[in-house]
Amino acid sequence: MPTTDAPDDQRLRSRIVAELTRTRDRTVALTEAVDDADLVRQHSALMSPLVWDLAHVGNQEELWLVRDVGGREPLRHDIDDLYDAFKQPRRDRPALPLLPPAEARRYVAEVRDKVHDLLEQVRFTDRPLVADGFAFGMIVQHEQQHDETMLATHQLRDGAPVLTAPPPPEPTARVADEVLVPAGPFTMGTSTDPWALDNERPAHTVELPAYVIDAAPVTNGAYRAFVADGGYDDPRWWTEAGWRHRTEAGLAAPLHWRRDGDGWAYRRFGRWSAVRDDEPVVHVGFHEARAYATWAGRRLPTEAEWEKAARFDPVTGRSRRYPWGDEDPGPEHANLGQRHLWPAPVGAYPAGASPLGVHQLIGDVWEWTSSPFRGHPGFAAFPYREYSQVFFGDDHRVLRGGSFGTDRAACRGTFRNWDYPIRRQIFSGFRCARDATEAEACG
CATH class of the missing domain: 1.20.120 (Four Helix Bundle (Hemerythrin (Met), subunit A))
Structure with missing residues (x-):
């Protein structure tokens, strides 16, 4: 009954x-x-x-x-x-x-x-x-x-296209190049979200110095400049492991890119189209993201830096569930749930920006961070070790934020993804960060 x-x-x-x-x-x-x-x-x-x-x-x-x-x-x-x-x-x-x-x-x-x-x-x-x-x-x-x-x-997959979806919205906001995140503590993780998974728990306080983070993910246009400058051919920008993988795998551009006259084309679910400069770059691995950041005089953010930029509200001092607040994502907030089949151009979701003015942290592309996958302080495996704990260690790097293919049920400001640094078949991109200068940190 x-x-x-x-x-x-x-x-x-x-x-x-x-x-x-x-x-x-x-x-x-x-x-x-x-x-x-x-x-x-x-x-x-x-x-x-x-x-x-x-x-x-x-x-x-x-x-x-x-x-x-x-x-x-x-x-x-x-x-x-x-x-x-x-x-x-x-x-x-x-x-x-x-x-x-x-x-x-x-x-x-x-x-x-x-x-x-x-x-x-x-x-x-x-x-x-x-x-x-x-x-x-x-x-x-x-x-x-x-x-x-x-x-x-x-x-x-090869063969005729079988998936269709409307294009993502066009930009409606002008986005700054970078945003200063002030020094101080913030609450990372959660102890209250009822469907949060074990690696998101428990909530804990993290103290960070001031830093600067990109206001949007790195775009195709910015990444094309790295490619055009011989970024894939210069070992100065790569770690030893990254250069070894680049050489062995013959990497020369993001996955699914090919030369198209003087430019590049990108295959999206069986259809070729010109690479659009204002869209976030997608299908790059951790090694490529880190090489680009080094070439640009920057670095990848740590996982804690990414989460503070996404959740911290400097007015209240609390951490939000999402950059825009605690309510579930709507179509005005983020490119999620396979509503579209590629990343939206920068500036397409101003309603989804964080209080600090950081855009498109949720949806569009998973963002590589510099952090290896670890448990939060006080982590307890639940309901089984194989969901998270067996992957802890230096072999995996953390990705945050979700992609256009991620559903809202599996994406929030505390949600953590992880993968091997060589992976490119996932819908992965990145944004860069840098340490704040003394003048910036002092305001």
């Missing part, structure tokens, strides 16, 4: 249903856009076949919601190992006995039916996994993260 809900629980159930439905609609759109042959094909050794991602999100939903939260018997215990991301490297997944497309679709639908049944009965107790609907929010975010991964697979 359904539970008798308090009004707050009724609202939470309604929110969970809406988020699960909205997320699944996106998954279906990404997997139905291609035929079954494309679904089972591996378009890049860096990525899974789309059909693996499809069944994987269903398997995670079964593991956490049907079995753990609901206490129900397994639907398909036999496929757990096939869809374990730690046991099955991406390059090997095409050779596995994966569920065929039709069977994968039936499986994820059956899992979702079970979830809707248990959602009517589950009680949101103080048990951490179900408090405030956390497990359901975790699954929504997990599926949205895989939706962005599948979007990246679409960007890598």
Whole structure:
């Protein structure tokens, strides 16, 4: 029998249903856009076949919601190992006995039916996994993260274009070159956001000296100047590891760029268009971002510097959930959720600027920081070590802010992403920072 809900629980159930439905609609759109042959094909050794991602999100939903939260018997215990991301490297997944497309679709639908049944009965107790609907929010975010991964697979696939979306809005604001962030403490991370993941927790105070950060992500035009100046051919701008990778991989420009007469063209989901100078550069790795920053006489911001620029309100001294405030992102705030299929030009989202005047911190492109991935002071793995803790260390660099392919459910001012420094297939860009001069710091 359904539970008798308090009004707050009724609202939470309604929110969970809406988020699960909205997320699944996106998954279906990404997997139905291609035929079954494309679904089972591996378009890049860096990525899974789309059909693996499809069944994987269903398997995670079964593991956490049907079995753990609901206490129900397994639907398909036999496929757990096939869809374990730690046991099955991406390059090997095409050779596995994966569920065929039709069977994968039936499986994820059956899992979702079970979830809707248990959602009517589950009680949101103080048990951490179900408090405030956390497990359901975790699954929504997990599926949205895989939706962005599948979007990246679409960007890598050959063949006729299958995805369409309107272009992002044109600029409506003039954006400064850089912004001074004053010295002092700010609150980093969160202890109160109910669906925040373990690596965003707990809230803690960080003291930073004054610094200067770009008011917008580095644009194609600025990056083209680096390319034209021989930036990819001069080891002075690269770290030893970065130069070694540049040489071994033969890097000469961002991924998906090619020469087009005297300029450059960029392939966007199967369509070629001229590189537009006022859009944030995308598909560059950490090594490229750091080389550009060195060439420009700057550096990449630390993760704490990025978050303070994004969240700190100098009037109140508090940290906001988003640069514009605490309300969820709307289409006026940021380029999120695959509404558009490439970054918006600088100045397109003035309503999303931070109190300090830093623009487009959320959406458009994931932004590389200089920081290796670590837990916040007081970090506790929850609900499993494999979400975050196993990735801590110097091998991964933190990215912040989300991209045009990131959903609002998986993006906020505290949300943390991470990847290997060589990764370029993700929707990644960057902005630069520098230490404030003494005169700047003193005002």
